[in-house]
Amino acid sequence: xxxxxxxxxxxxLDRALYLPKSWTQDRERCRRAGIPDDVEFASKPKxxxxxxxxxxxxxxxxxxxxxx
Numbered sequence: 001x002x003x004x005x006x007x008x009x010x011x012x013l014d015r016a017l018y019l020p021k022s023w024t025q026d027r028e029r030c031r032r033a034g035i036p037d038d039v040e041f042a043s044k045p046k047x048x049x050x051x052x053x054x055x056x057x058x059x060x061x062x063x064x065x066x067x068x
Contacts, residue, residue: 002051004060013055016047 002014023029024041031037042050048067055062 002048002055004055004062013060014051016042016051018042018044018047 001012001016003010003012019030019035019039019041021041023033023035024039027037030039052065
């Protein structure tokens, strides 16, 4: 999940579902859960980077970024 905070308040910007490699390697399990076939394993840092890139592509101003 990514969010934005300023002196005026905060708002959620984006989210991404982390799927363990064991899930993404079991396509039938993914289908039963409604996960599209094109979804592949992505580490948590990679998911975070994608969300940050999407925020930057939308010109969201940020002086710094933190993760946890």
